[in-house]
Amino acid sequence: MQDEQFTLEAVEAIALGRQTLVLSEAQQQAVSAAHQFLLNAIAGRQRIYGVTTGYGPLATTEVDPRQSALLQQNLVYHLCSGVGEPLARPHVRAMMVARIASLALGHSGANPALLQRMQAWLAADVVPEIPSQGTVGASGDLTPLAHLARALSGGGRVSIQGGPWVDSAAAHQQLGWQPLVLHGKDAIALVNGTSVTAGIAALNATAAERAVKLSTLLVLLYSELLAGHREAFHPAIGKVRPHPGQQQLHRWLWSLSASSQALTPWQAAPERLAEMPEDIAQNRPLLQDAYTLRCAPQALGAVLDVVCQHASTVRIELGSVTDNPLLLADDQLVLHGGNFFGQHLAFASDHLNNALLQMALYSERRIARITDPLKNKGLPAFMQPQDTGLHSGFMGAQVCATSLVAELRSQAMPASIQSIPTNADNQDIVPLGTIAARRASSSLTQLYQILAIEALILVQGAELKNSESLSHASQALRHWIRNLAAPLQQDRPLAEDIAKVAASLADPDQVKPLMALLDIATP
Missing domain, CATH: 1.10.275.10 (Fumarase/aspartase (N-terminal domain))
Known part of the structure; x- marks a missing residue:
């Protein structure tokens, strides 16, 4: 324990x-x-x-x-x-x-x-x-x-x-x-x-868990704005593919979406064809959504599993003796070994970094779809509510998110495979876990900036539609964001808003009200 x-x-x-x-x-x-x-x-x-x-x-x-x-x-x-x-x-x-x-x-x-x-x-x-x-x-x-x-x-x-x-x-x-x-x-x-690596990794662990939960809330609002099919969140889908993270995402999204009037509702009885076509009938409504909506439990669930695996490794490391030699006073032993070798944390940090990059990419794809008037089901281009063209709305913010994802991709090479002998070949293998943990920390900073951009855009979209039809969770998210940043009526510099929202999302105390939404949604 x-x-x-x-x-x-x-x-x-x-x-x-x-x-x-x-x-x-x-x-x-x-x-x-x-x-x-x-x-x-x-x-x-x-x-x-x-x-x-x-x-x-x-x-x-x-x-x-x-x-x-x-x-x-x-x-x-x-x-x-x-x-x-x-x-x-x-x-x-x-x-x-x-x-x-x-x-x-x-x-x-x-x-x-x-x-x-x-x-x-x-x-x-x-x-x-x-x-x-x-x-x-x-x-x-x-x-x-x-x-x-x-x-x-x-x-x-x-x-x-x-x-x-x-x-x-x-x-x-x-x-x-x-x-x-x-x-x-x-x-x-x-x-x-290994305490530098372990300390940074511990902070990465808690920040990464919150990022998954925030992404879950954003996915729900995104799905509501696009009138997504609630059916994709059904827990029975996770039951037959029992990855723990995916099952947790199904539980969260199914529970949180129960109060939504904006999603396409699930019907237990399959819809029947109005009449059997003689050959084919084209341009009928889609039965299912794009993957950013439909595969949310699978995409974020896989991330959550990696986050949990990383956290488990860090917990073990925090409860470990990692120097050399070791003193076992009760047994009167002095043992020389290698508990200082940080391979576990190196692998875990690199694995986490890949999951963080995927979460950032997923967020950027949601931003791209929701700001595209050809795909966002009637919302204005780049979420600009009036005089579109004279004003560009969140166009620059969307480009910023794209840039951040590109930068994250350029830093995706695992550190843990870069072993290079040193110390007169005494340290002939090295794990480089500290570099991996620092890189994951940097990725988290950029991930929260992308999530901040997405949150600002989605909340703007919520206010352009009937926000009263949204789930209780999405309405709570909207109020939380609006306490930090005003709606975008006319173009204005957004750098300060993005920085403020990103910092608040990353702060464990400030974001507690949003985290509580998922705690309530967990059976």
């Missing part, structure tokens, strides 16, 4: 600064016991990788325990070689939560003071500057975690409560703390794990 402090939802809340982290008494005892076991092993002059030896290919060098602090410091120094833009504040906070979660299991040997300081940093909103690039995720996220270790030791820069970057030493002085001196296994326990 997953620790309630480290659920995906809890990691997100802490990362956003909306929840605090306090370790239990049992966790603190486990950390202390492992640390004492390590000290006893060092006193017994046991050969322990990274504690009484050098690192990587240099592990043939034995190091006197009296050089412990220098050894740990030099590990941090040589790994502080990251480049690129700093990781976003929520990513860094999620990284710290994930590292605390791993160390708190009591098999790493870190000094309890290390965990206490990271907890204090989360509480005070001290965020170290962590370059986003430079890790292969093989021996864990060595490079970015080393920048965290450097900041904890008084080096590098930090931001306090979202303020400007300041020297870590000055921040310590301002907060009345002494920088940590890393001893024993402190540095290697801190840097030698």
Whole structure:
């Protein structure tokens, strides 16, 4: 059973600064016991990788325990070689939560003071500057975690409560703390794990689940605007193809559409032909819709299954010890292995990225159909309500969505298959999970921008038709959007509206009323 402090939802809340982290008494005892076991092993002059030896290919060098602090410091120094833009504040906070979660299991040997300081940093909103690039995720996220270790030791820069970057030493002085001196296994326990990847992936997991639910609401409104056949949502269709995600989409869409007067209703008794044609009768009404309507449960259901698989992998990782060597105090064992190897998260993140791209493409296709006067069943071109031609409505926004999908496609190459040997061929295979998780995070940002464009367009369409005939869920969505952006009567710049709606859709607190619609619709 997953620790309630480290659920995906809890990691997100802490990362956003909306929840605090306090370790239990049992966790603190486990950390202390492992640390004492390590000290006893060092006193017994046991050969322990990274504690009484050098690192990587240099592990043939034995190091006197009296050089412990220098050894740990030099590990941090040589790994502080990251480049690129700093990781976003929520990513860094999620990284710290994930590292605390791993160390708190009591098999790493870190000094309890290390965990206490990271907890204090989360509480005070001290965020170290962590370059986003430079890790292969093989021996864990060595490079970015080393920048965290450097900041904890008084080096590098930090931001306090979202303020400007300041020297870590000055921040310590301002907060009345002494920088940590890393001893024993402190540095290697801190840097030698998958916590950057796990932290980012945890935020991706919750954001991706919300994106599926938002897409479900948008699909419903889209279908209503096009008078789609409700029959495609019937749960019996999912019953005979029992993929969990597809079945969930059938349940959601069938339940949410029950109050709609805008969909073509389903009739249990098949419609009979008025008269049997002698040969053929052409131009009769279609029995079924285009795939963006008819295949919604199948398309989004497959995405939901991938999202759930990814989330399951991340949950396991958050409850795992991912550094090396491992200390099993109860069994008096020191085990050298490879739990830092982030292959699970690499595969899961790449798989998720493919699903996010498909969700974005699906949204863009809905936008294209609903803005096309040849296909949108009487709605104006680009949802411009008056003086079409003089005003262009959402034409530019639709092009923006197309551009975002094209950019996402250009970034679709999996990171997890790009293994390249490094570290004097000691790390002769590498998973590159951090790159995969960062890419999925970037895809989520663009996906939410596309969903924002779609939401603005569909809500405009709802107001051009009889909105009273819409389902309760679609009317709630319309009111939610209208609290953020006004209707488009005449052309105006839409960039600010898109950004505002995208940010609100991505915010777990702001979007709660919409998420509640699907919770109610779940039997």
